[in-house]
Amino acid sequence: MSAREIHTEIVRPARSEIAALSRLPVASIVDALGKTGSLSYCLKLQTPGLILCGSAVTALGPDVTVRRAAIDLAQPGDIVVVAAGGGKERSCFGGVTAAHMHSRGITGVLVDGMVRDVAELRRIAFPTVARGTTPLNYDYPVGRQDGAVNVPVDVDGVRITPGDVVVADDDGTVVVPRDRVTAVIATTQAAQAAEAEKWWGRRGQSLGAVRQLTDSGYMII
Numbered sequence: 001m002s003a004r005e006i007h008t009e010i011v012r013p014a015r016s017e018i019a020a021l022s023r024l025p026v027a028s029i030v031d032a033l034g035k036t037g038s039l040s041y042c043l044k045l046q047t048p049g050l051i052l053c054g055s056a057v058t059a060l061g062p063d064v065t066v067r068r069a070a071i072d073l074a075q076p077g078d079i080v081v082v083a084a085g086g087g088k089e090r091s092c093f094g095g096v097t098a099a100h101m102h103s104r105g106i107t108g109v110l111v112d113g114m115v116r117d118v119a120e121l122r123r124i125a126f127p128t129v130a131r132g133t134t135p136l137n138y139d140y141p142v143g144r145q146d147g148a149v150n151v152p153v154d155v156d157g158v159r160i161t162p163g164d165v166v167v168a169d170d171d172g173t174v175v176v177p178r179d180r181v182t183a184v185i186a187t188t189q190a191a192q193a194a195e196a197e198k199w200w201g202r203r204g205q206s207l208g209a210v211r212q213l214t215d216s217g218y219m220i221i
Contacts, residue, residue, distance in 0.1 A: 010162040018054060029188055037175045037177075046121060053167045055079070056160050061085070084113030093115040118133050
């Protein structure tokens, strides 16, 4: 990660691919990624029932001006990733900023830290992933000297490169590397189709689990 750099151009997947990912469950995407790319349970939707999905524009650090620069550079359909270091003492995102982002067509935010104004975030249906909520925010500027825009950032041990796709639902959050988007969509869709066919064929039938356990040494009493 490079501080004090603002990169104005990023490479994004096709909008059709982002739309396709938005229709897939996060759990199935994680399976397609070989159980990689998922963020911890601590980072979850503060706006239950919504789907977060978009190309990542990254803001390094909690500073408001750095974050605003990322918002200025974001395009409709993007999300903003605020790599705020996971701090839980103060929030660095709230309703006013969300409303402005919403007006620009930005589809959501991932904050590695805390947020506030959740009633407003839910009212405007702005998908927001964060570690939690607190009404206490920062006195700005804070950490501006170490900020950056559109540089790779690490969140929960997962590298997020600008242009990667972040997807979140009520199960959790996953990062899909930009160069794996096409393959992940194909793998996930194929797995879902196979799973549906398998369970459709088994509807109403015994799963045979008792017999399998007996064969492996379980005692049936």
